[in-house]
Amino acid sequence: EVQLVQSGAEVKKPGESLRISCTASGYSFTSFWITWLRQMPGKGPEWMGKIDPTDSYTTYSPSFQGHVTISADKSANSVYLQWTSLKTSDTAVYxxxxxxxxxxxxxxxxxTLVTVSS
Amino acid sequence: QSALTQPASVSGSPGQSITISCTGSSGDIGAFNFVSWYQQRPGKAPKLLIFEVTERPSGVSSRFSASKAGNTASLTVSGLQAEDEADYYCSSYAGSKVLLFGGGTKLTVL
Incomplete structure (x- = not known):
């Protein structure tokens, strides 16, 4: 069975850093790009960017470029989404x-529910 | 680019059919045959129902069908069942760095 399993919910303060993960199983990890999407309460998903796990080439939505970093670790079949300085407006499900x-x-x-609150 | 436009809600009785519209522009829905539809139940992740305008993934009920005309895509759910009650989202490719979603439509089965 093809599965993507994400890390658990996080509660952070503004200005803190965070990395959440996504681990794939059930298929050849390097055969498909992985994307990250944000969904704020009561809203539709928003596409943030994608990564080719083969070589970690990334493409970002202009709306998220510079605000987050997407990375991959082939040895762990995992993709990551990282913030260096969270804002309250980053509160959402990813x-x-x-x-x-x-x-x-x-x-x-x-x-993964990310809550950013002072 | 703006999100795609969907009605906020639709409703129907069991056994009836409903259609959800998704309006974009000549730069997204009108330009590419890459429209998808997703079903999202409360507290769950979205599930792919339709891809490439009309195609159903394996395992998705044939009661779900879709089409496109110009800048507007449509999802039809026939033979409504209680389990169809959920939020539905359309999505369209609009370029290598642009993928758009609609705001979602809440389907209520009366």
């Missing part, structure tokens, strides 16, 4: 998903 081309994401991880 999903990783396998990108199958176009606007097709399947499957999705279970989501």
């Amino acid at each position: 999903y990783c998903a396998r990108w199958k081309g176009g606007s097709s994401f399947d499957p999705w991880g279970q989501g």
Whole structure:
């Protein structure tokens, strides 16, 4: 079974750093790009960027470029989403998903709730 | 680029059919045959229902169908069942660094 399993919920203060993870199983990890998406309460998902696990080449949405970093570790079948200085506006559920081309994401991880509050 | 436009809510009775629209522009839905639809139940991750405008992944019920005309895509759910009650999102490719989602439509089965 193809699965993406994400790390658990996080509670952070503004200005803190954070890295969340997404670990893939059930398929060849380097065969598909992995994407990260943000979903704020009551809103639709927003595409943040994607990474090719083969060589860690990344593409970011202009809306998120410079605010987050996406990385990958082939030896761990894992992809990461990192912030160096969180803001309260980063509070959201973050999903990783396998990108199958176009606007097709399947499957999705279970989501990681990130809460940033002083 | 702006998000795609969906109605906030639709409803129907069991056994009926409903259609959800998704309006974009000539730069996204109108330009590419890369429209997808997702179902999201409360507290769960979105699930892919439709990709490349009309294609269903293996395991998705044939009661879900979709189409596109110009800058507008549509998802039809036929033979409504209680389990179809969820939020539905459309998505469109709009370039190598642009992937758009709609704001979501809440489907209520009466």
